[in-house]
Amino acid sequence: MGRWICLNLNIEISSSCNLNCLYCPRRNAFGLEQFMPLGVLERVVRAVEPERVVLIGLGEPTLHPRFREVLEVLRDSQVVLQTNGTFPERVRMAVEVHPDLEVALSLDLPPSVAGRFRIGLEPGRIEETMRIMSRRRSSISALMMRSSMEALPELLSLAASYDIESLDLSGMVPITEELDEERVFTFLSRRLFEYLEGRSELVEIAYRAARIVLDSWGPVDSNELRVYEAGVREMEAQGLTPNFALYEMEAHRAREALRREKYLRILEEEASSLGIRLKRTSLFAQEARRCPYAETETGAVSATGELSPCYDLLHDHTYYLFGHEKRIKAVRFGPAWERASMESYQAYREKLLEFDRNFAPCHTCPFAARGACFFVPDNGVDCEGASPTCSECPFALDLVSCSL
Ligand code: SF4
Numbered sequence: 001m002g003r004w005i006c007l008n009l010n011i012e013i014s015s016s017c018n019l020n021c022l023y024c025p026r027r028n029a030f031g032l033e034q035f036m037p038l039g040v041l042e043r044v045v046r047a048v049e050p051e052r053v054v055l056i057g058l059g060e061p062t063l064h065p066r067f068r069e070v071l072e073v074l075r076d077s078q079v080v081l082q083t084n085g086t087f088p089e090r091v092r093m094a095v096e097v098h099p100d101l102e103v104a105l106s107l108d109l110p111p112s113v114a115g116r117f118r119i120g121l122e123p124g125r126i127e128e129t130m131r132i133m134s135r136r137r138s139s140i141s142a143l144m145m146r147s148s149m150e151a152l153p154e155l156l157s158l159a160a161s162y163d164i165e166s167l168d169l170s171g172m173v174p175i176t177e178e179l180d181e182e183r184v185f186t187f188l189s190r191r192l193f194e195y196l197e198g199r200s201e202l203v204e205i206a207y208r209a210a211r212i213v214l215d216s217w218g219p220v221d222s223n224e225l226r227v228y229e230a231g232v233r234e235m236e237a238q239g240l241t242p243n244f245a246l247y248e249m250e251a252h253r254a255r256e257a258l259r260r261e262k263y264l265r266i267l268e269e270e271a272s273s274l275g276i277r278l279k280r281t282s283l284f285a286q287e288a289r290r291c292p293y294a295e296t297e298t299g300a301v302s303a304t305g306e307l308s309p310c311y312d313l314l315h316d317h318t319y320y321l322f323g324h325e326k327r328i329k330a331v332r333f334g335p336a337w338e339r340a341s342m343e344s345y346q347a348y349r350e351k352l353l354e355f356d357r358n359f360a361p362c363h364t365c366p367f368a369a370r371g372a373c374f375f376v377p378d379n380g381v382d383c384e385g386a387s388p389t390c391s392e393c394p395f396a397l398d399l400v401s402c403s404l
Pocket residue numbers: 290291292293294309310311312313352390393394395396
């Protein structure tokens with residue numbers, strides 16, 4: 001077919017994992033033994049000629065039974081190996097075999113917390129992996145969770161003692177309502193939160209006004225309605241959607257986020273004094289959504305060779321977003337080496353590049369909060385007809401990140 005597109009790729013060479021992490025979207029697929037056949041990898045690489053490949057997956061890439069050959073097939077690409085670090089001997093082999101390989105260790109949680117959430121960890125083996133990473137191009141990625149925030153300085157000390165270049169912190173996307181308690185980011189934008197935080201009278205009236213609409217009763221008099229309408233007009237003039245439902249659900253979380261931002265600033269200063277690059281996602285939702293995959297021209301390929309817009313859409317799974325359960329259905333365009341798949345990918349990417357024009361504004365819509373809208377329980381379609389839809393994607397709100 002020849003080279004007619006150059007994509008960066010997240011390639012899932014293994015769907016299998018040796019750990020069982022409580023927050024993993026593929027927990028129910030734990031133990032699944034699926035590996036990308038070498039012939040499939042070769043076809044993908046021949047067709048796409050990727051400049052950069054992230055070996056990722058909701059699985060551990062080093063478990064691939066022909067891992068050395070995988071690396072040989074990828075010799076002309078820059079490779080980022082994302083690993084849970086429990087197979088140091090395979091990581092050592094990888095850095096020896098591939099001339100341009102970066103190791104990204106998914107440590108996820110500081111050692112003092114990890115045992116509560118990651119089943120099957122062997123800390124000694126991870127330390128061995130960090131020794132191999134020392135003084136190479138390397139990073140540690142970790143999650144910001146309520147249980148882990150106070151212990152984040154442990155990660156900085158580890159990164160410093162093993163000479164690791166970068167620490168990447170991401171919010172954790174909850175997969176259940178129970179895990180939503182661990183969420184440290186808020187779905188509110190900072191501007192909406194700050195606007196409503198100083199206007200308790202307006203918020204109080206708005207809650208009662210909403211009850212009038214829903215139940216046809218409520219003690220809102222004409223003077224209060226005037227206050228309400230003036231408030232809504234002012235918000236709209238400032239480009240804010242008057243989403244009182246989201247504020248009611250999230251204000252406590254946003255207050256915590258403000259406190260945590262101060263704490264993270266101190267951590268950032270500490271990282272900088274140690275010579276470690278600290279990258280992190282936001283604790284407040286961005287107002288304009290941007291897909292990190294589309295922006296970097298990155299696609300994802302499943303262990304069977306199928307092309308998806310991102311690694312989150314490689315598989316069916318469930319999240320708990322905006323106070324409701326969200327079933328994410330996989331989006332696959334077909335084999336990555338087929339022209340029709342690439343065309344579908346490009347068409348979807350074009351939509352993602354004009355995000356707010358092409359997907360319904362669920363991130364600011366009052367009906368998304370607590371799942372009041374008929375459309376939000378899954379990503380099948382939104383009220384503007386986008387199908388599938390990325391309308392509530394936490395990656396696009398910069399609340400969580402992925403290896404790109
Ligand atoms: S917006 Fe989110 S779900 Fe959609 S392609 Fe981008 S990362 Fe994936």
